[in-house]
Amino acid sequence: MSYQREYTRRLRVGVIGIGSHAYRNILPALHYLPVSLVALCDLNADLLARTAAEYGDIATFTESAAMYAGCELDAVLICAGPRQHPALTIEALRAGQHVWLEKPPAMRTHEVEAMIAAQGDRVCAVGFKKAYMPATRKAVELVGAPDFGGLRSMLAVYPMTMQVDGAAVLEANEFTNWLGNGIHPLSLMLAVGGRVASVTTVRGPAATNGECSGAVHLAFASGAVGTFFFAGGSPPGFPVERYEFYGRGRAVTIENSGRIAYHRGIPFEYAATHDFTAPGTDTGSVVWEIEHRLATLENKALFVQGVVGELSDFCGAILDNRPVQVADLAFALHMMQIYEAALLSNGTPVVIAPKEGA
Amino acid sequence: MAAPLTFGYESVRKLRVAFLGVSGSAMHAFRNFLPSLPYAPVELVAVWDTDRARAEAFARQFGAPQAYDDLDTLLAEARPEALIIATDDYEGDEPRSAGLMRRGLEAGCHVWTDKPLAATVATAQALIALRDRVGKVAAVGMKTMFYPAHLKVREIVRSAAFGRPVSFSVRYPLHVPAVPGLPLTDAAVRSCLGHIWHPLGTVQATLGPVAQIALTPAPAGGGGVAVATLADGTVGTFHFTAGQAGTSPLERFEIVGTGANVVVENAVRVTYYRPGSPGAYGRAPTFTTDDDHAPLIWEPEMTLGVLYNTNNFFQGYAPSIIAFARAALGEMPLPAGTLEDAVETLRVFAQLRGVS
Numbered sequence: 001m002s003y004q005r006e007y008t009r010r011l012r013v014g015v016i017g018i019g020s021h022a023y024r025n026i027l028p029a030l031h032y033l034p035v036s037l038v039a040l041c042d043l044n045a046d047l048l049a050r051t052a053a054e055y056g057d058i059a060t061f062t063e064s065a066a067m068y069a070g071c072e073l074d075a076v077l078i079c080a081g082p083r084q085h086p087a088l089t090i091e092a093l094r095a096g097q098h099v100w101l102e103k104p105p106a107m108r109t110h111e112v113e114a115m116i117a118a119q120g121d122r123v124c125a126v127g128f129k130k131a132y133m134p135a136t137r138k139a140v141e142l143v144g145a146p147d148f149g150g151l152r153s154m155l156a157v158y159p160m161t162m163q164v165d166g167a168a169v170l171e172a173n174e175f176t177n178w179l180g181n182g183i184h185p186l187s188l189m190l191a192v193g194g195r196v197a198s199v200t201t202v203r204g205p206a207a208t209n210g211e212c213s214g215a216v217h218l219a220f221a222s223g224a225v226g227t228f229f230f231a232g233g234s235p236p237g238f239p240v241e242r243y244e245f246y247g248r249g250r251a252v253t254i255e256n257s258g259r260i261a262y263h264r265g266i267p268f269e270y271a272a273t274h275d276f277t278a279p280g281t282d283t284g285s286v287v288w289e290i291e292h293r294l295a296t297l298e299n300k301a302l303f304v305q306g307v308v309g310e311l312s313d314f315c316g317a318i319l320d321n322r323p324v325q326v327a328d329l330a331f332a333l334h335m336m337q338i339y340e341a342a343l344l345s346n347g348t349p350v351v352i353a354p355k356e357g358a
Numbered sequence: 359m360a361a362p363l364t365f366g367y368e369s370v371r372k373l374r375v376a377f378l379g380v381s382g383s384a385m386h387a388f389r390n391f392l393p394s395l396p397y398a399p400v401e402l403v404a405v406w407d408t409d410r411a412r413a414e415a416f417a418r419q420f421g422a423p424q425a426y427d428d429l430d431t432l433l434a435e436a437r438p439e440a441l442i443i444a445t446d447d448y449e450g451d452e453p454r455s456a457g458l459m460r461r462g463l464e465a466g467c468h469v470w471t472d473k474p475l476a477a478t479v480a481t482a483q484a485l486i487a488l489r490d491r492v493g494k495v496a497a498v499g500m501k502t503m504f505y506p507a508h509l510k511v512r513e514i515v516r517s518a519a520f521g522r523p524v525s526f527s528v529r530y531p532l533h534v535p536a537v538p539g540l541p542l543t544d545a546a547v548r549s550c551l552g553h554i555w556h557p558l559g560t561v562q563a564t565l566g567p568v569a570q571i572a573l574t575p576a577p578a579g580g581g582g583v584a585v586a587t588l589a590d591g592t593v594g595t596f597h598f599t600a601g602q603a604g605t606s607p608l609e610r611f612e613i614v615g616t617g618a619n620v621v622v623e624n625a626v627r628v629t630y631y632r633p634g635s636p637g638a639y640g641r642a643p644t645f646t647t648d649d650d651h652a653p654l655i656w657e658p659e660m661t662l663g664v665l666y667n668t669n670n671f672f673q674g675y676a677p678s679i680i681a682f683a684r685a686a687l688g689e690m691p692l693p694a695g696t697l698e699d700a701v702e703t704l705r706v707f708a709q710l711r712g713v714s
Contacts, residue, residue: 001641032643134644260646261655272362274397274665276658276672277510277628284656287629290645291636298637298645308643 001297007034011098011315014039014073016064016088017080018051021102026079027055029307032297034315039071064088068095075123075318077311078102082179086111090118098123100314103187104179105329108170109336113355116329125314125324126332128187132309134298135260136188138288139245142252142262143192149248154193154226157242158185161211161232164203166343178343183335185228185241186216190335191326192245195221198349199341216342219349257304258290363665369399373468373683376404376438377416378429378458380445384412387444390669391472391499392420394676395442397665398683404436429458433465440495440686442679443471446552451542452477453551456485459496463488468686470679472499473555475700477542482704486697496697497682502559503694504674504681506666507622510656511613512564514620514630521616521633523565526594529610530557533580533600534573538712546580551707557596558703560611563694565592567702571709576601584710626672630654 004010013035015022019042030037039059042048048060061067064076068091075098078088082104092099093115105126106112115124130136143151162178163169169176190196197219204213213233218226234240239256251263263285266278277284290299302308310327317324333355341350366372375395379387384407395402402422407413410427417425426432441462447454455471462469463485475498476482489496502508515523533549540547561568568586575582579601586594599606607624617633634651636642646652658667670676678695685692708714 001638001643134646137644138646258645262649266656269362270662271664274363274671274676275506275509276626276666277506277656279513281630281632281654284628284654286649286652287655288646288652294639296640296642298642303643304645 001032002034004031004033004035009319010034010036011074011318012036012038012072013075013077014041014061014067014071016041016067016076016078016092017084017102018042018047019079022079023051025302025307026077026102026311027051029302029311032302032308033311034319035075038073039067041067064091065095068092068097073097075100075314079127082107082175086114089115089124093118093120093122093124096122098314098318100125100127100311102127103129103332104183104336104339105332106336107173107175107179109333109340109355112329112333112336116333119329123314123317123324124329125310125317126327126329126335127307127310128183128191128327128331128335129306129310130184130188131191131326131331132306132313133188133254133257133304134306134309135254135257135288135304136191136306137309138260139192139243139252139254142250143245143247148250148252151193151220151222151224151245151247153224153246154189155242155244156185156189156226156228157231157240158182158228159232159234159240160185160228160230161208162201162203162214162216162230163343164207164210164212166201166346169343170340179339182228182342183339185243186338187327187331187335188243189218189226189228190331190338192243193218193220193222193224193226195334196338196352197221198351199338199345200347200349201342201345202347216345218338258299260288262286363397364399366396366398366400371687372399372401373686374403374437374439375400375442375683376406376432376436376440376467377402377420377422378406378441378443378445378462379416380408380447380454384409384416384444386446386472388416388419390673390675391442391444391679392416394670394679395420397670397676398680399687400440400679400683403438404432406432429461433461433467438467440468440470440683443469444499445472446474448548452481456481459485460488463492463494463496466492466494468495468682470497470499470682473700474551475697476704477551477707479701479704479708482697482701486701489697495682495686495692497678497685497692498555498695498697498700499675499678500555500559500562500695500699500703501674501678502556503563503699504677505560505563505622505625506672506674506677507626507628507656508560508563508611508674510628511611511620511622515564515613515615519633520618520620523592523613523615525592526561526565526613527597527611528557528560528594529597529599529608530560531581531600531602531606531608532557532596532598534575534582534584534598535711536575536580540711547711549580550710554707554710555700555703556609557598558706559695559699560609561586561588561594562699562702564611564613565594566590567699568594568706571596571706573710586706626658628656 078101243254405417413425581598581600584596
């Protein structure tokens with residue numbers, strides 16, 4: 001792991017959108033990436049000036065087109081919101097920029113298709129951070145190993161509710177928590193489970209302000225199945241998020257982003273096994289858990305939550321002339337298909353038709 | 359893990375045992391010892407209690423054909439091969455267990471008794487001499503010496519990968535004497551004697567006997583801290599947490615080796631932190647170290663109606679009685695809970711009392 005100041009090859013980057021999220025998560029992550037921050041762009045000139053002052057000699061712009069005209073950039077990081085992302089991304093791609101954009105990538109699927117059409121030879125990645133969490137990458141490795149026996153099922157538990165009338169949400173182009181945050185666990189599920197063949201939403205009967213509890217069932221193309229359980233109503237600050245993956249005699253769990261376990265069990269004979277341990281070290285659960293005492297990298301939220309990982313993949317794709325490894329535009333398109341299908345489903349499966357690019 | 363269990367009814371050769379239970383320990387036995395008997399190669403032939411009605415009730419409950427309130431009559435009529443004793447009564451300074459074990463051995467029985475065996479090293483040593491003279495098996499219910507968790511820890515700390523154990527800590531809510539020299543009838547001293555077997559058995563089962571211990575009582579609450587040394591130089595601390603919340607788990611146990619450590623939490627969760635590096639300081643971007651170095655956990659699942667998640671097993675009761683019965687049948691030596699183990703515990707008890 002290298003720090004920004006240690007890289008000999010660095011990308012000249014500009015950042016569009018320097019609101020609270022970018023200020024807390026994207027700009028600080030640059031310290032660990034092979035980049036040089038060259039320019040900031042935001043509609044709020046006052047915020048722009050005060051933020052730029054923290055980053056030394058960098059240019060500021062209130063219009064993205066002016067930034068492209070006035071700065072020599074390799075890449076742009078866009079953190080503006082799903083209504084702005086499609087246009088800003090296409091503009092940047094047409095200006096010759098490699099583009100990383102924060103999630104959600106858009107409001108609708110067809111907008112991601114438009115990005116793909118405009119991509120050309122540029123690298124374009126989307127900030128589905130949970131797909132890049134170290135715990136997720138370890139789960140992908142473990143679930144994919146022969147010893148796991150193939151993924152059979154998975155469970156995601158995450159605080160979420162969904163609108164009773166999903167079609168109306170799409171028709172009104174409404175931004176909801178299902179789009180803003182529901183795609184977090186969905187992206188992790190896709191990262192581990194792969195392509196989804198159909199989506200079924202089961203809504204609970206009780207609705208508050210048009211939102212209800214429920215669950216989204218995913219049928220993966222591999223034959224595995226998954227459930228995204230809506231833990232709406234969980235207490236604020238309670239670490240409710242949890243994932244479980246089951247194979248054949250093996251399971252993987254992720255708790256609270258920072259604890260991943262590979263469960264191998266013990267030799268078991270019903271009614272006769274009277275010891276929950278077993279000789280040697282080939283049984284029981286292998287557990288990786290963050291050590292939170294040291295002032296190091298692996299326990300920083302930027303690393304634990306996958307922010308550095310997602311941006312590192314983007315930078316590496318450009319510098320090494322390789323594809324984005326996880327959350328490229330095809331991944332984003334598939335994510336948006338599932339997002340829309342879940343809104344439209346009401347107890348019956350909605351088939352996800354393969355799309356070009358997805 | 360031990361071999362799959364043979365139930366008592368599957369055993370070809372069964373030890374004829376009588377259960378001797380008196381006073382408050384009767385309910386303890388009702389919950390823990392008597393329900394353990396079906397897993398041991400034993401046949402319950404009689405129950406004795408000073409309260410005849412209770413003896414008869416227990417006999418009916420657990421299938422013993424005879425109940426007695428006179429021990430001599432039981433020994434003469436039922437002719438048991440072994441006695442299982444559970445009492446927290448005292449005869450003067452000594453737990454009644456010591457006297458009952460003595461009578462049992464003198465009558466030619468193998469004897470298992472719950473702790474406390476005795477109050478002094480001298481009493482335990484006299485029982486050893488008697489045991490050796492009559493050639494019978496005598497065991498003490500030091501259940502923590504039979505915890506599956508602790509036996510796993512012992513395997514781990516004896517492995518080459520763990521390196522030499524160098525230090526340990528034990529947490530247990532033991533009441534300890536507030537000042538040296540208190541009599542054996544003092545309530546805190548008696549409470550200490552009743553339970554010291556648990557934290558000491560933990561260390562004895564995994565590392566060996568404690569050679570020296572120095573106690574600093576807490577200013578209130580009845581607990582304290584103690585620094586201990588084993589014969590090989592291993593050092594450790596006992597945190598006697600008397601005064602803790604009644605809702606708190608009682609035990610936590612940790613041993614540190616050479617680049618490795620192992621922890622037992624709440625008696626059933628074993629975590630082995632294997633030797634390994636978390637990565638270069640300040641450079642490692644992930645906490646997911648390589649597989650061969652990642653910590654390991656064993657913890658019972660608690661949903662199946664099986665043995666390993668039954669407290670009779672994970673708290674060591676059934677394993678202790680099974681081991682005693684098999685030793686009495688000549689199938690194996692008694693692996694733990696010997697009178698010699700009891701002597702080691704009582705040596706520490708004497709040091710905590712300040713009378714050694």
